[in-house]
Amino acid sequence: xxxxxxxxxxDHLEDLRWTIIRSIVALVVFAIIGFVLMPYIYxxxxxxxxxxxxxxxxxxxxxxxxxxFFPDFCDDTFHVDIININLASQxxxxxxxxxxxxxxxxxxxxxxxxxxxxxxxxxxxxxxxIRWAFMFGxxxxxxxxxxxxxxxxxxxFRFLATYQLSEVIVNQISLDSYxxxxxxxxxxxxxxxxxxLLSWLLSKLGLLxxxxxxxxxxxxxxxxxxxxxxxxxxxxxxxxSVVFLPLYMLFEMSRFMVKAAPKEEDETIVQDxxx
Numbered sequence: 340x341x342x343x344x345x346x347x348x349x350d351h352l353e354d355l356r357w358t359i360i361r362s363i364v365a366l367v368v369f370a371i372i373g374f375v376l377m378p379y380i381y382x383x384x385x386x387x388x389x390x391x392x393x394x395x396x397x398x399x400x401x402x403x404x405x406x407x408f409f410p411d412f413c414d415d416t417f418h419v420d421i422i423n424i425n426l427a428s429q430x431x432x433x434x435x436x437x438x439x440x441x442x443x444x445x446x447x448x449x450x451x452x453x454x455x456x457x458x459x460x461x462x463x464x465x466x467x468x469i470r471w472a473f474m475f476g477x478x479x480x481x482x483x484x485x486x487x488x489x490x491x492x493x494x495x496f497r498f499l500a501t502y503q504l505s506e507v508i509v510n511q512i513s514l515d516s517y518x519x520x521x522x523x524x525x526x527x528x529x530x531x532x533x534x535x536l537l538s539w540l541l542s543k544l545g546l547l548x549x550x551x552x553x554x555x556x557x558x559x560x561x562x563x564x565x566x567x568x569x570x571x572x573x574x575x576x577x578x579x580s581v582v583f584l585p586l587y588m589l590f591e592m593s594r595f596m597v598k599a600a601p602k603e604e605d606e607t608i609v610q611d612x613x614x
Contacts, residue, residue, distance in 0.1 A: 358456045365448050369441035377433055380440070385521065388493040389500075391417040395493045412497075419500045423514045432518055439522060443484065447477050468543075476536045483532025486585055487525035494578050495524060495571045524570065531586065535593045542597035550600030552593070559590050 373380070387393045391414060399412040423429055450473050458466055496517075500510060541547035552559075567583040 354456060358452050362445075362449055362452050365445045366438075366441050369444050370437045373437035373440040373444075374433065377437055377440075381436075385436070385518075386421065388496050389419040389421060389517075391415050393493060395489055396497075417497070417501075419496075419510075419512060421514050421517050422511055425515065428514050432514060436518070443481075446480065450477055472536060472539065476533055479532040479536060480529045483529040484525050486532070487528030490585075491528055491570055491582055492521055492524045494581060496520070498571065498578065527570070532589060534589045535596045538593035539596040548598050548600040549594055552590070552597075553600075560587065563587055563590065 388395075396412045396417070404413055454470065454473055457469075500512060503510075538547060563583055563586045564579070567579050567586060571578050571582050
């Protein structure tokens with residue numbers, strides 16, 4: 340006898356259609372709200388790192404003022420004017436930024452819609468694992484975006500905006516250049532913070548265990564230092580360490596998200612390390 344709860348192919352298509360419709364409606368609603376509020380968002384949030392009163396600069400001023408080789412974050416005259424050189428840039432940036440903001444704000448709901456669509460095909464133990472993965476991944480993505488906005492982008496922007504190859508060259512930063520770097524660095528950090536989740540998934544597939552982190556820790560430190568230097572191309576050790584430490588913590592956090600190494604392999608790695 341056929342299960343009355345079993346869905347046909349056309350039922351799945353209908354379910355998928357409504358999943359897509361609900362997702363698009365949520366994006367459109369939040370994009371409209373973002374479009375209305377965008378002038379305030381630009382003034383208060385997006386353009387915050389261009390002014391000396393940005394919250395990160397105030398904290399860093401108090402923390403680094405007594406250390407001579409740290410960069411000066413106490414300069415109250417710091418201000419960068421963002422200029423527009425293309426006639427339609429402000430209008431298109433208004434539109435595109437509203438969309439990106441809507442995408443970020445609706446991200447948990449979009450994940451929920453994906454979960455609701457695929458969950459009927461999963462076993463109960465698979466549902467628990469994937470539900471946890473979706474929740475953890477969402478939290479880590481938002482945390483990475485927050486670190487990108489509050490830490491990585493302001494550090495990078497302040498260094499590049501004040502860097503001078505010659506005194507006769509005046510920096511004039513365009514709106515497109517500012518927003519491209521703003522969005523890129525924030526989303527990069529959001530993606531980088533998914534490293535623990537990626538490690539967990541690879542561990543579930545049997546492709547990764549804790550022996551990897553023991554064996555390649557020194558290589559990872561060098562690689563993360565290089566990545567930190569690329570993200571924040573400043574020569575001072577403070578800026579480099581501020582970006583490196585969260586990345587290294589993610590690496591160590593990933594270690595606890597994967598399965599333990601087989602005993603024989605673990606003992607071999609320990610012996611190699613001691614030798």
